[in-house]
Amino acid sequence: MDRHNSRFRWFVFASVLFTYLFMSSQRTAPGLITDQIMLDFQVTATTIGLLASIQFLVYTILQIPMGILADRFGPNFFLIIGAVLTGLGTIIYSLATHEYILFFARILTGTGDATIWVNMVLILSQWFSAREFTKLIGITAMTGSLGFLLATVPFAFWIDFLGWRPAFFSAGLLLCLCGILLIYVLVKKPKQPIFVKKKIQREKMTVILRRVFSSRQAWALFLCHFGIVGTYIGFISSWGVPYGMNVYGMTRTAASQLIMLGLIGALIGAPLASWVASRLDMIKRPYIVVHLILLFTWSIFLVFEGNPPYYMVTILFFIIGLAYGANALTFAAVRQSFPISESGIVSGFANTGGFLSAVLLPSIFGRVLDYVQVVSGSVIQGFYYGFFTPVVFSVIGFIGVMLYREKRQIQEENLKEH
Structure with missing residues (x-):
């Protein structure tokens, strides 16, 4: 498949950005239910602060290692597993019965989230020419902000309609389905290996x-x-x-x-x-x-x-x-x-x-x-x-x-x- 001239590359672009949209929304969505978490789990503001921080801590720690791993094994596996981990973390968050489970769920979500940017950029660089890539990277960057936007009034209405647990469960399920979609889009349809081993000079x-x-x-x-x-x-x-x-x-x-x-x-x-x-x-x-x-x-x-x-x-x-x-x-x-x-x-x-x-x-x-x-x-x-x-x-x-x-x-x- 000639990736740079294939119409399928636009389906790759749409699928990857759709996944990024919902993954980025889960960075800030828990902020909508801070008061509810404090009430349901009887935790302090300090604990809430730590809970919000733990996802970003994991994301931060994994940024440079993720870049090295993506160069070594290719981006497909890490983007797919990232979507699934973010989904599972969100589902576990919705089912949590103790604050320790909340922390574990946010660690999973942070691990999945840490995969997205580096691997998404690498995937798009493989499917689009340099000229197209320069134009599309701005749209890609804006998608993250659209994900944050999704986690405001739209998701707040969804929480008010379903309750916070079903709302987060449904979001997690959707992210897991995005992972399955990416298997088809990045691996099955273009007949690409999920791992690409490359030699690097340590x-x-x-x-x-x-x-x-x-x-x-x-x-x-x-x-x-x-x-x-x-x-x-x-x-x-x-x-x-x-x-x-x-x-x-x-x-x-x-x-x-x-x-x-x-x-x-x-x-x-x-x-x-x-x-x-x-x-x-x-x-x-x-x-x-x-x-x-x-x-x-x-x-x-x-x-x-x-x-x-x-x-x-x-x-x-x-x-x-x-x-x-x-x-x-x-x-x-x-x-x-x-x-x-x-x-x-x-x-x-x-x-x-x-x-x-x-x-x-x-x-x-x-x-x-x-x-x-x-x-x-x-x-x-x-x-x-x-x-x-x-x-x-x-x-x-x-x-x-x-x-x-x-x-x-x-x-x-x-x-x-x-």
């Missing part, structure tokens, strides 16, 4: 890893992504909906609309940031503006002691999402700064920074919330002090973007040295 990989971990540029991008991703994903996956319900007295569905505003911003922010950077032919300056806007926006929550006017909150959530959408500039910077042979590893390293902050923020926020509520008895005060966490993380992201040296900046420095 010594060379070790040298590359050592060089990446000692690179100022790589660490700058790690910090950039740390500041912009976790402040958004970490918050909406755990405390966004409870914030609207507890501080503004909103229903779950109404509070999920706040999250949806952020996701709409993210959908706009991704192509907008790329367009601005390409028009200006630079990455650093627009990225500095993005990080400053993000820092300013989170700081407003502190100015109003955690309780800004509602109309302002809707604007703030939209702007936070808009800034998050610009995180694609991190990977544009990777492609500009590193050779193709190293860009995958550096992308994984930078992505690790982003999801490390998504691991830390829910836990820190939850611990602060528990402590302040015990001391003051005020939920609003708890959220006020909790908002110091995304502000600090945004400062770290700003430091990262300032440390980043653009290609032309490096060339100018080299000219001065000579």
Whole structure:
């Protein structure tokens, strides 16, 4: 089968993106039922924070190893098994009778989720020409935000209609069916092996890893992504909906609309940031503006002691999402700064920074919330002090973007040295 000219490649594209849509929705969907989990399982805000963090922790740990495994054995097996693991984790979550089972379910979901991005990109690069791939990768990136969008009002209605356990069970079942679909699409129909064994140069990989971990540029991008991703994903996956319900007295569905505003911003922010950077032919300056806007926006929550006017909150959530959408500039910077042979590893390293902050923020926020509520008895005060966490993380992201040296900046420095 001539993959690049086959009509079947569009069925591959649709199937893979459909799977990614539902897998990404399960990153943040549990945030819709935070209050229900606390009530049903009698757990604290700290435990909820850890529960939200564990999936991102597993995702973070597996990013670089997954890239190496995909190069070694091919992407088909890992994408298929990832969809199934995410589905099984979601089903177990819906059937849980104890908090330990909830943690186990989120670990399974995080393991499955960790397979998706690297392997999806590799699969699409196999089925599409370089020109088509460049056009389609933007749509692929936006699908993740559409998955987050799916996990707001639509899934909130589904929960209200069925109850949270049947809703999550049905989502898990659908993901398992996606895994079966991928077996047909990626293996059976094109008659491709599920494993593709390739020889890799272990010594060379070790040298590359050592060089990446000692690179100022790589660490700058790690910090950039740390500041912009976790402040958004970490918050909406755990405390966004409870914030609207507890501080503004909103229903779950109404509070999920706040999250949806952020996701709409993210959908706009991704192509907008790329367009601005390409028009200006630079990455650093627009990225500095993005990080400053993000820092300013989170700081407003502190100015109003955690309780800004509602109309302002809707604007703030939209702007936070808009800034998050610009995180694609991190990977544009990777492609500009590193050779193709190293860009995958550096992308994984930078992505690790982003999801490390998504691991830390829910836990820190939850611990602060528990402590302040015990001391003051005020939920609003708890959220006020909790908002110091995304502000600090945004400062770290700003430091990262300032440390980043653009290609032309490096060339100018080299000219001065000579």
